[in-house]
Amino acid sequence: MESNLQLRYQDESVAGLPGDLVSIESEWKSPSNIALIKYWGKFAGQLPRNPSLSFSLKEAISSTKVVLKPSPDGIFELTYQLDNQENRSFESRIKEYIESLFPYFPFLQESSLSINSHNTFPHSSGIASSASGMSSIALCLCALEEKISGIERGIDFFGKASYIARLGSGSASRSVYGNFVSWGFAQGFKLSSDEFASPLDFTISPSFKSLCDAILIISPEKKKVSSSQGHSLMKNHPYASLRYEQAKKNFTLLMKAIKSDDVETFIRITENEALSLHGLMMSSDPGFLLLEPASLEIIDRIRKFREETGTFITFTIDAGPNVHLIYSLDSRDKVLDFIKTELQPFCFEGNWIDDRMGEGPEEINS
Ligand code: DP6
16 A cells, blocks of 8 residues: 555655766765664565664765766666676566566656665675665665755754665665664654654663673674565464564663663563564474574673673673674773683684764765
């Protein structure tokens, strides 16, 4: 079913390219994000079954430049390069994505686009590039539309970019903002919507203002099961409806904890979400196991270190074996020492990425 927002964005769309246009371009840097409340299960049009909450990263970034020219034969064309090299598999995914956006950006149908993306994190790091990659493309397309229409940037620019990014990859909807970002309708949260993400509308309490994320690389391999396959396994999952209820409750509890500086609840809910996500994977049909022995060893050590030292550290895990160690900037020295002596030996070739909460996307003006 078409939503009001979908109809509005389609109605307001810029129909065609100006006759005298030679070339225009847009460039954005957009971050990856790490979810604390997980999006796992979706329905029609990439809408989430439950609200999710993430924070945007500072160092794991995709930079994307889109150059638009009128297509010589009036038919949409695309070339896509990752790090200045052609990448056919990404190119076909992105072509399909951009073609699905024609109702929102009709001018693209007569355009020739060249897209060049670069990720700051290595392909083998296990960090999904879809959130940063798709959000950076969405931001470029919204900015190109703005340039063509000549209308000044309005307050809805990022809302629309989030909506468009969502159509490419659900978690990308959250990457158009910095700090904590929520996506998905949640009872009692005014700004919440399934169609786009929003930054939190309250003051973040001190303990959570400057979170760090040490991404401990357990395996550099490509995911055994893609997120899309994982989402679709939720359709017939025996625990699906209970999971969506659990996620809604966890979302409310985590929001409250962030508001009221409740570190204990923050830790409890964050870890419950990570382990529940993997529990869902193990109990789907077919079931799959992404955690590795080193992931479990690291989890044990994080919990033990917290118990023994009282330091605020916790963990989350996405759809892979890598563990994200979440801690506050205040205890950085202590935690870096702990990583070096106790966790790094369990990382693949000792690799981990030193990241933290970031301010969100940045437009590059050439
Ligand atoms: C485990 O956003 O990658 O990272 O919408 O199919 O592109 P698609 O899936 P994706 O799923 C992310 C799953 C997750 C949890 C999360 O980021 O909320």
